[in-house]
Amino acid sequence: xxxxxxxxxxxxxxxEAIIYSIIRTVEVLEKAHLNDKISESDYDxxxxxxxxxxxxxxxGLGGSFxxxxxxxxxxxxxxxxxxSCKRLQLGITALDTHSTESDRPRTSNIIAVTQSFITxxxxxxxxxxxVDKLIPILQDVVSSLGKVVGVPxxxxxxxxxxxxxxxxSKMNAxxxxxxxxxxxxxxxxxxxxxxxxxxxGA
Numbered sequence: 001x002x003x004x005x006x007x008x009x010x011x012x013x014x015x016e017a018i019i020y021s022i023i024r025t026v027e028v029l030e031k032a033h034l035n036d037k038i039s040e041s042d043y044d045x046x047x048x049x050x051x052x053x054x055x056x057x058x059x060g061l062g063g064s065f066x067x068x069x070x071x072x073x074x075x076x077x078x079x080x081x082x083x084s085c086k087r088l089q090l091g092i093t094a095l096d097t098h099s100t101e102s103d104r105p106r107t108s109n110i111i112a113v114t115q116s117f118i119t120x121x122x123x124x125x126x127x128x129x130x131v132d133k134l135i136p137i138l139q140d141v142v143s144s145l146g147k148v149v150g151v152p153x154x155x156x157x158x159x160x161x162x163x164x165x166x167x168x169s170k171m172n173a174x175x176x177x178x179x180x181x182x183x184x185x186x187x188x189x190x191x192x193x194x195x196x197x198x199x200x201g202a
Contacts (some may be wrong), residue, residue, distance in 0.1 A: 012064065015057050016071075022054050023068075023077055023084045030083035033094060040095060047093040054088055059173065067170050089169040090162060092139050097146035097162070110200055112144040117193040124186040129176035131168050134185075138165050141189075145196070155199050157192025164188065 005013070029047055032038040038046075058065050065071070068088055072078045078085075087094070120137050128134065138161055145151070145158045164185055177185065 012061070015061055019054065019057055019071065020075055020077075022050050022057075023072065023081050023088070026050050026054075026087055027081040027084035030087055030094070034083075044093050044095050047087070051088065051091055051093070055091065069170070086166070089166040090139075090142065091135065091165065091169060092143055095146075096139075096143040097158070109144065109148045113141075113148055113196060114193075116141045116144045117189060117196070120189050121186070121193070124182055124189070127182075129182055130173075131171045131175050131177070132173040134177070135165065135168050138168065141192075148200075151196075152199055155195055157195045160188050160192050 026047065029038070029043060029050070033040075033043045033047075068085060069078070072081060072085060090097070116137075120141055123134065123137055142158060142161050142165060145161070151158070
C-alpha cells in the first residue's frame with residue numbers, strides 16, 4: 001500500500017532532509033578548517049552560507065522544529081557532528097570567534113568590542129527580552145571579541161557570551177527571557193566587559 005503525503009508533509013520532510021545535509025556538511029567544513037585543508041576565505045564564505053540557510057529553514061519550520069539537539073538526536077548525529085552543533089548554535093563562523101595577527105589594528109578592534117558590550121548592556125536596560133533581538137546583539141559581542149589579538153586564555157567572558165548564544169539558540173525566536181534570565185545575562189555581560197577592560201589594561 002502506497003502512503004500519500006500532503007503537500008505540507010512533503011515540504012516538512014524535504015526541509016528536514018536539507019537541515020540534515022547542512023549539519024553533515026558543516027561538520028566536514030569545520031574539520032577541514034581545523035586541519036588546514038581549506039583556505040580561511042573559502043571556509044568563511046561556505047560556512048556563512050550554510051549558517052544562513054539553516055536559519056532560514058528553522059524559521060520556516062517554526063514550532064514544528066524542536067531544536068537542533070533534539071533533531072540531531074532523532075537522526076543519530078549527536079556524537080558524529082559535535083563541531084557542527086556548536087557552530088550552528090553560535091550562528092557565526094570560527095573566524096568570527098578567533099583572531100589572527102593579520103587582523104585590523106588592535107585599537108579599532110578594542111573599540112568595536114566596547115561598542116558591542118555597551119549596545120548589549122543598553123538593550124537589557126531598555127528591557128529588550130526577545131530571543132530574535134538578543135541573538136544578533138550577542139553574536140556581535142562574540143564576533144568583535146574574537147577579532148582582538150592578545151586576549152589572555154584566563155579571560156572567560158567570551159566563553160560566557162558563547163554559552164548565552166547557545167542557550168538562546170535553543171529557544172524559539174518569539175520567546176522572551178524571564179526577568180531572572182535577563183538579570184543573569186545583564187550581570188554576565190557586565191562581568192565580561194569589566195574582565196575585558198582589565199585584560200586590556202583599561
